[in-house]
Amino acid sequence: MEVSEQPTVPAVNVKAPMCPSRGVLEHVTSRWGVLVLAALVERSYRFSELRREVGGVSEKMLAQTLQTLERDGFLLRDAKPVIPPRVDYSLTALGREAAEQVYALARWTERRTADVQAARAAYDEARSS
Amino acid sequence: MEVSEQPTVPAVNVKAPMCPSRGVLEHVTSRWGVLVLAALVERSYRFSELRREVGGVSEKMLAQTLQTLERDGFLLRDAKPVIPPRVDYSLTALGREAAEQVYALARWTERRTADVQAARAAYDEARSS
DNA sequence: AGTGGGTACTTACGAAAGGTTAGCGCTCTC
DNA sequence: GAGAGCGCTAACCTTTCGTAAGTACCCACT
Numbered sequence: 001m002e003v004s005e006q007p008t009v010p011a012v013n014v015k016a017p018m019c020p021s022r023g024v025l026e027h028v029t030s031r032w033g034v035l036v037l038a039a040l041v042e043r044s045y046r047f048s049e050l051r052r053e054v055g056g057v058s059e060k061m062l063a064q065t066l067q068t069l070e071r072d073g074f075l076l077r078d079a080k081p082v083i084p085p086r087v088d089y090s091l092t093a094l095g096r097e098a099a100e101q102v103y104a105l106a107r108w109t110e111r112r113t114a115d116v117q118a119a120r121a122a123y124d125e126a127r128s129s
Numbered sequence: 130m131e132v133s134e135q136p137t138v139p140a141v142n143v144k145a146p147m148c149p150s151r152g153v154l155e156h157v158t159s160r161w162g163v164l165v166l167a168a169l170v171e172r173s174y175r176f177s178e179l180r181r182e183v184g185g186v187s188e189k190m191l192a193q194t195l196q197t198l199e200r201d202g203f204l205l206r207d208a209k210p211v212i213p214p215r216v217d218y219s220l221t222a223l224g225r226e227a228a229e230q231v232y233a234l235a236r237w238t239e240r241r242t243a244d245v246q247a248a249r250a251a252y253d254e255a256r257s258s
Numbered sequence: 259a260g261t262g263g264g265t266a267c268t269t270a271c272g273a274a275a276g277g278t279t280a281g282c283g284c285t286c287t288c
Numbered sequence: 289g290a291g292a293g294c295g296c297t298a299a300c301c302t303t304t305c306g307t308a309a310g311t312a313c314c315c316a317c318t
Contacts, residue, residue, distance in 0.1 A: 012239045014164060017185030021242040025235060029158040031276085035143060047295055056146030058277060063296060073248025083285055084294040094244055101234045106154060108230060110141045113150040115223055119202025160305090176266055187306060192267060212314055213265040 027072055028098050032057050032065040037091075037099035038106045040075065044090035074098055156201055157227050161186050161194040166220075166228035167235045169204065173219035203227055 012021045027033055035054045039045060045053060051062055066089060069075050074095030078088040091099055141150045156162055164183045168174060174182060180191055195218060198204050203224030207217040220228055 012242045014167070014235045014239060015182060015184050019242075020246060021239050022185075024242050024245045025163065025238045026160060028234065028238065029160075029163050029231075031155060031158075034154065034158050038143070048293075051295095053144060055144050056151075058279095059296070060278085060298095061276070064276095071249055071252045072245045073252070074245075079295090083283095085284085085296085087295065094241065094248070097237065097241070098234075101230070101237060102158075105157065105227075105230045105234070106143045108226065109154045109157065110143060110150050112223060112226070113141045113148075113153050116153045116201045116203075117149060119223070120200050123200045123202070177264080180266095187308095188267070189269090189307085190305070193305095208266090214267085214313085216266065 024072065027068050028074075028102065030065065030068075032061050033069060034102045034106065036062070036065055036069065037074065037095065038103045040089065040091050041096070041099045041103040044088050047087050047089070050089065069095070153201065156197050157203075157231065159194065159197075161190050162198060163231045163235065165191070165194055165198065166203065166224065167232045169218065169220050170225070170228045170232040173217050176216050176218070179218065198224070 013019050014021050014025055016022070028037065032054065035057070036050065039050060039053050047062070047066075050066075051057060051059060054062070057065075066075070066077070070077050070089075073092055076090050076092055076095075078090070080086045080088070142148050143150050143154055145151070157166065161183065164186070165179065168179060168182050176191070176195075179195075180186060180188060183191070186194075195204070195206070199206050199218075202221055205219050205221055207219070209215045209217070
């Protein structure tokens with residue numbers, strides 16, 4: 001390809017409000033996007049499997065999230081022409097790179113949740129008095 | 130502390146809809162939370178510095194995001210009693226752990242944005258025909 | 259001396275996103 | 289033949305979000 005090279009200062013910057021990277025980051029870090037990507041790190045899932053796996057997600061939001069992530073090239077949609085319909089979702093190479101990072105973040109969050117809850121309690125305590 | 134120990138299966142699980150870890154992850158991956166944390170990795174900032182640094186954020190959302198992250202124990206708010214008011218925000222140890230991960234994710238996003246855009250173009254192309 | 263600008267927020271209101279419920283066509287199970 | 293499961297989509301409503309303004313105070317400039 002070699003369309004253009006940015007050696008040190010990339011034209012792409014998440015800090016800039018109009019930069020397309022902003023939108024990409026928002027998709028990856030979206031409420032359900034994070035959980036879908038994290039789930040797909042372990043294995044591929046069908047639609048309704050994902051719906052059960054990712055607790056609390058509605059069908060509408062899951063469908064929307066999957067479409068967004070598919071369009072961004074993060075995951076592959078394999079719709080088999082059988083009855084009942086069967087659609088498998090799996091990560092692309094690009095998607096795996098993103099997913100592994102959000103997976104790590106999700107695991108970290110689980111580990112540190114107790115600390116956060118303690119911090120919240122201390123914060124609220126300091127204000128209630 | 131040693132309140133409780135989860136050896137292999139943690140009671141904390143982001144996949145469960147009611148789990149508190151879900152809320153923590155949402156704060157960290159929130160639209161402006163990500164960018165604020167990523168910015169604070171490099172150095173501490175004052176309120177209006179952050180507002181300029183994180184392009185497109187409103188004062189309301191910045192204040193809200195900062196309060197949420199402070200309450201979660203991710204960042205420290207140092208309000209100096211001077212005029213004009215001066216408030217410095219910096220990461221705590223806990224916040225730095227989170228911030229470094231979202232920082233890495235933000236940098237990855239910048240690097241891969243071109244690929245995502247290509248994927249989008251291909252996706253749209255395949256549907257328009 | 260008075261006008262404008264900077265500081266860190268908060269409050270009110272309209273717009274956009276997200277969630278809830280229902281429906282669809284089809285099939286296999288009970 | 290009633291019910292459940294499959295992968296969505298469309299309508300509706302609520303919650304969130306962004307936009308604009310207000311606040312109290314001081315400094316620089318005119």
